[in-house]
Amino acid sequence: MHRYRSHTCGELRSSDVGTDVRLSGWLHNRRDLGGILFIDLRDHYGITQLVARPGTPAYEALDKLTKESTVRVDGKVVSRGTENVNPDLPTGEIEVEVGEVELLGAAAPLPFTINAEDGVNEERRLEYRFLDLRRERMHRNILLRTSVISAIRHKMTALGFNEMATPILSATSPEGARDFVVPSRLNPGKFYALPQAPQQFKQLLMISGFDRYFQIAPCFRDEDARADRSPGEFYQLDVEMSFVEQEDVFRPIEQLMTELFEEFGGGRHVTSPFPRIPFREAMLKYGSDKPDLRAQLELVDITDIFEGSEFKAFAGKHVRALPVPDVSAQPRKFFDQLGDFAVSQGAKGLAWVRVAEDGSLSGPIAKFLTEENVAELTKRLQLAAGHAVFFGAGEFDEVSKIMGAVRVEAAKRAGHFEEGVFRFCWIVDFPMYEKDEDTGAIDFSHNPFSMPQGGLEALQTQDPLDILGWQYDIVCNGVELSSGAIRNHEPEIMLKAFEIAGYDRETVEDKFAGMLRAFRFGAPPHGGIAPGVDRIVMLLADEPNIRETIAFPLNGNAQDLMMGAPTELEEARLRELHLSVRKPQPK
Known part of the structure; x- marks a missing residue:
């Protein structure tokens, strides 16, 4: 017999009655009923009820153990009898009468209850996240996330997309949020930036001739937390396609979302096709560019x-x-x-x-x-x-x-x-530019790499605030899942677009040298989108907070309470990186 188990805790059925088995797992719950000890043993796969009778070594061992200790038990599968069947458990027709117990890992006193939602505050849950993830709801959410990502990969491959990886260490980019930066030891005084999104690289892959790309991409933004946004890092389904117009991007993404939400949505209806709503119409009719159409x-x-x-x-x-x-x-x-x-x-x-x-x-x-x-x-x-x-x-x-x-x-x-539905829509025709309320300066309103509707002529002849971009968002039940765009692939249009936003030619040529150089060697028209994986799972799990669907999230102050990040660096390490730290003065 295997050292730790012959079966999992979710595997045994009435057909196994009379079988000698070995199980390993966590001591989930314990009940003493009339001198007989009933134990719920839990592992990744489910729960099996154990029985230990008074006067046996198994009873003495199990009676002393703290909840959440890990144990190995040997025993015989017996029937519970019709009157004692638990219909809520797949293993509810049987129990295991324990003959031998081995303690594998003793549990210290618990900071909160594992087998019930007892209202413990989020900071304590994040500090002991490894315990929080043992809870049924959290375990289910993380497995849902795993299944969704696996399904995305299969469906994207079936749609003709190629999974590719883009760099994590790169250059800073004006994506609209603060970069996380990494000092370069070999290049004193210079820094890498962690990607806010693999925007430029996925465009370069199109220029390289790969036609249809996707990636479950880690992205990093130094921004404040919200219920639907995790600080620090998040994951998105990055997609890019060559020789496409807007509707060509919509078709595979709409198919993917419909299939995903029908498969994992717990029976909630997905309304299709997704309506296309211009940005200005959305603001007038719904007061938001993320309308909840329910x-x-x-x-x-x-x-x-x-x-x-x-x-x-x-x-x-x-x-x-x-x-x-x-x-x-x-x-x-x-x-x-x-x-x-x-x-x-x-x-x-x-x-x-x-x-x-x-x-x-x-x-x-x-x-x-x-x-x-x-x-x-x-x-x-x-x-x-x-x-x-x-x-x-x-x-x-x-x-x-x-x-x-x-x-x-x-x-x-x-x-x-309307309850019990997923109501999707596309928000289209976003303004290319907006005016800063404080300075009056013109800046990009959305993605700076988007193609303006009307091309170079529109940039040269129209009021910037009247120019629309080939930009679009996909929204579900009032949650923005993604932004995307048909990209600006022509150097002169890109230079003019950035000029209107206050970037001189030299600055653009310097900051985006790789992109512009690539554009000058035959760039295809291309476009893409990047639905947020965390938000997709949040909607499917019907969770109000995105952190409930991430295994190890940061808290609202971008801190990892479990591992103690961020941390200070020792002086020797700072010298090696050619850095000095200037802390803010107390007020």
């Missing part, structure tokens, strides 16, 4: 209705309305709670009216609306009895943010929210 309500721009109005709350401001049908049965509390929610999102309040049976409007602001206002609102919003309308007014971005959140919350509270 919310079956839309915002309406009614700014023009109140131009020149004497109603000061709306006059001279951007005004967005949210019509909500079928709220006639909702109490005043419904409106007050939505108002409180709007305040939590940064609003000063939430104006609203409701429509009576005769078509008249009532509510806090009804008295400020003229007959013309009411007539135009009724027509524009297609109001009918039982409707309510919520209003937001202010600067465009502020109103979009607040009313976008109110749209989803109102849909959930009013029964206009």
Whole structure:
């Protein structure tokens, strides 16, 4: 018999009754019922119930062990009997009567309970992550991640893509976030950058003639944590294709996402095909470029209705309305709670009216609306009895943010929210440039390597803020999974695009020498995308926080509490790297 096990803890069935077996695993739980000891033994594959009877060496050994100790047990498989079957376990028809026990690894007192979700704080969980990962939910999440990545590889290969690896040590790049930098010992005073994304390298692979590339790529960004973003490092499915236009990129990615979410989504429906929504339309209708389409309500721009109005709350401001049908049965509390929610999102309040049976409007602001206002609102919003309308007014971005959140919350509270589905969409036609609110300078709004719609002529003749890029995002249930673009592969267009963003020719030639040199040797039109693996798994696992789907994440302050990173370097090591440390002065 094998030194540690003849079977796993998820393997034994009623057909094994009478068999002598050896199992190894963790002491998951222990119960003493009428002098008989029942032990749940757990390994990677499942749980098997052990039985130890009083007066036996096995009873004495198991009774003294702490939970989560690892043991090897020898015993005989016996039937539980019909009345004692546990239908929740694959091994629930049998138990193992233990004859011999060997302690393999004793467990110290536990910092938190493993066999139950006991509300332990995240910092403690991350400090003892190796214990946290023993919990059923976390174990399931990490295995889901493994299965998803394996499926991605198989599906991408079947779609004709070639898996390739790109460098980890590279040069800094203006991707929109801070780089993690690595000092070079052999090149004093110079630094590598860890890749925010393998953007330039995957483009160079297209120029090298490889046509269809993919990679499960580690990416590194020195940015703050969010529920849907892990600080430090993350993984994405990097994809690039040659001789393609936008729709050519969409087709395989849409097929991949549909298959992945149908296979691992637990029966939740995937709506297909994915709608294409222009960026500006998304901001007007949904208040966000990451719209949650499960919310079956839309915002309406009614700014023009109140131009020149004497109603000061709306006059001279951007005004967005949210019509909500079928709220006639909702109490005043419904409106007050939505108002409180709007305040939590940064609003000063939430104006609203409701429509009576005769078509008249009532509510806090009804008295400020003229007959013309009411007539135009009724027509524009297609109001009918039982409707309510919520209003937001202010600067465009502020109103979009607040009313976008109110749209989803109102849909959930009013029964206009679709549960049990994955609603995807493509957000397209992003502005190529944006204006910095503080400096007024023009900068890239999205990916600086994107091809502008209209090419060089658009860059030379149009207002930069009117130029659209061949850029796109894929969004699912209000979560941005990916950004992508058709790339700028022509040197003169690239130089002009960066010139508009404030980069002179010499700077661009210096920073992107490898890219520009490659472009000058026959670059194919190409495009790509990079869906976030962590976010895909987060949605499939139905977890609110991305760290619940990563084996060893950093905490919100980009610290590894388990391993103690980041750490200080000894002076000798700093000298070897030609570095000195200047710490911030205490305030």
